[in-house]
Amino acid sequence: MLSNSKRKPSVRSTSQFPYAEYGIQYNLTVHRIWRDASSVKALSGLLISGLLFGFLGAILPAWGYHLTADFGTVGNYFLSLSMGVIVATEAAGRMLLKRGIAFLMIAACALACAALLYLAFAPAAAWWRIAGLFLIGFSAGLLNTAVMHAISPAYDRDPAATANIGGISFGTGCLAVTVLVAGTFYAYTVTSILILIALFPGFFAVWYACGSFGQPVIAPTLTLAQFLRDLRSPGAILLAALLFFQFGNEWSIAGWLPIFLIRRLGASPKLALILLAIFWVALIVGRLAAVALLPRVRHGQFLLISAAEAVFGCLLLLATNNAFGALIGTLLVGCGFAAIYPLIAERIGGQFPDFRPGFFNGIFSIALTGAMLAPWTLGHLADAWGVGVVMALPLAGTCMVFVLVLLIWLEAKIRLG
Numbered sequence: 001m002l003s004n005s006k007r008k009p010s011v012r013s014t015s016q017f018p019y020a021e022y023g024i025q026y027n028l029t030v031h032r033i034w035r036d037a038s039s040v041k042a043l044s045g046l047l048i049s050g051l052l053f054g055f056l057g058a059i060l061p062a063w064g065y066h067l068t069a070d071f072g073t074v075g076n077y078f079l080s081l082s083m084g085v086i087v088a089t090e091a092a093g094r095m096l097l098k099r100g101i102a103f104l105m106i107a108a109c110a111l112a113c114a115a116l117l118y119l120a121f122a123p124a125a126a127w128w129r130i131a132g133l134f135l136i137g138f139s140a141g142l143l144n145t146a147v148m149h150a151i152s153p154a155y156d157r158d159p160a161a162t163a164n165i166g167g168i169s170f171g172t173g174c175l176a177v178t179v180l181v182a183g184t185f186y187a188y189t190v191t192s193i194l195i196l197i198a199l200f201p202g203f204f205a206v207w208y209a210c211g212s213f214g215q216p217v218i219a220p221t222l223t224l225a226q227f228l229r230d231l232r233s234p235g236a237i238l239l240a241a242l243l244f245f246q247f248g249n250e251w252s253i254a255g256w257l258p259i260f261l262i263r264r265l266g267a268s269p270k271l272a273l274i275l276l277a278i279f280w281v282a283l284i285v286g287r288l289a290a291v292a293l294l295p296r297v298r299h300g301q302f303l304l305i306s307a308a309e310a311v312f313g314c315l316l317l318l319a320t321n322n323a324f325g326a327l328i329g330t331l332l333v334g335c336g337f338a339a340i341y342p343l344i345a346e347r348i349g350g351q352f353p354d355f356r357p358g359f360f361n362g363i364f365s366i367a368l369t370g371a372m373l374a375p376w377t378l379g380h381l382a383d384a385w386g387v388g389v390v391m392a393l394p395l396a397g398t399c400m401v402f403v404l405v406l407l408i409w410l411e412a413k414i415r416l417g
Contacts, residue, residue: 042150050173075379084137092145120194247371286338310336
C-alpha cells in the first residue's frame with residue numbers, strides 16, 4: 001500500500017547534491033546500490049526508458065525519412081511521442097495509488113512491447129505510426145514515473161551515486177537501440193528490426209512480474225502557493241530556462257542527427273547511426289569523467305567550458321563537409337552536454353530542496369515539457385528553411401545555455417551579497 005506520509009529529510013545536505021562527496025564513501029554507496037536487488041531492478045527500468053526515448057531518432061533512417069524532405073511529418077512523430085509521455089505522467093500518479101509500482105512497471109514494459117510490435121506490422125502510413133509512437137511515449141511516461149518512485153530510497157541515501165547510475169542506465173538504453181538499428185540496417189527488414197527491439201521491454205516485463213519492489217514513497221505535489229513562490233524567484237526562473245534549453249538541445253541532437261548527417265553530408269544511413277551512437281557514448285563517458293573532474297575544478301568554470309565546447313561542436317557540425325569533421329563535432333557536442341545537466345541539478349538541489357529529478361513538479365515541469373517539444377518544432381522549421389536548421393537551433397540553444405550560466409552566476413553573487 002502506498003504511503004502518503006511526508007518524506008523524511010535526507011541525512012545529506014541538499015546543498016551537496018549531487019556531486020559533492022566522492023572517494024571512498026561514493027564508491028561504497030555505489031557498491032551498496034548494486035548489491036541491493038530492489039534498487040538494481042528499479043534502476044534497470046531506466047535502460048528501457050532510454051531505449052524508448054532513443055528509438056525514434058534511430059528508426060527514422062530505417063523508415064526511409066533520409067530519402068524525403070517531409071520533415072513536418074517527422075516533427076509530428078516527435079510531438080506524438082511527447083504527448084504520450086505527458087498524458088502518461090498525469091495518469092501514472094493515480095495508477096500508482098491504486099495498483100502500485102510493480103504493476104505500473106510491468107504494464108509499461110508490456111505496453112512498450114505491444115506498441116513496437118504494432119509498428120512492426122502496421123501500414124507504413126504516417127497516422128498509423130503516429131498512433132504507435134503515442135503508445136510508446138505513454139509507456140515511457142508510465143515507466144519513468146514508476147522508476148523515479150521506486151528508486152526514492154536509494155536516492156535519499158545518496159543522490160550522487162543513484163543519479164549517476166541512473167544516467168548511465170538511461171544512456172545505455174539509448175545507445176543500445178541505436179547500435180541495434182545500425183548493426184541490422186542492411187541485414188534485416190524494418191519489421192524484423194522492430195521485433196528485435198520489442199524483445200527488450202518484453203523480457204523486462206516478464207522479469208518484473210517475477211520479482212517485487214520495495215515500498216515506494218510518493219513525492220509531494222507542490223501546491224499552487226509554492227508554484228507561485230517559485231515564479232517570484234529569479235533563480236528558479238533562470239534554472240528552469242536553463243533546463244528548457246539544455247534538454248531541448250540534447251533531444252534535438254538525439255532525434256535529428258542521423259537525418260542531418262545524411263541530408264547535409266551525404267553520409268550513409270549506417271554511418272549516420274554510428275555517429276549517433278558515438279554521441280551517446282560521449283554523453284555516458286563524459287558524465288563518468290565529470291565524477292572525477294568535479295572535485296578538482298571550480299563548478300562555474302566547468303559549466304562555462306562545457307557550454308563553450310558544445311557551441312564549438314555545433315559550429316563544426318554546421319560547417320563540416322566530411323565524416324571526420326562530423327565525428328569531431330559529435331564528440332565535442334556529446335562531451336560538452338555531458339557535464340551540464342549534473343551541474344544544473346547540483347545548483348537546483350542546493351537552492352530548491354523539494355526538487356527531485358524525474359518528477360514533473362512546479363516551475364520545472366514547464367521547462368521539461370517544453371523541451372520535449374523541441375524536436376517537433378525543428379521538423380516544421382526544417383520544412384520551411386531546410387535541414388540546416390536542425391543544427392542551427394541547438395547551436396542557438398547552447399548559446400542561450402552559455403548566457404544563462406553567466407546570469408545564474410551573477411544572480412547567486414547578488415543574492416549572497
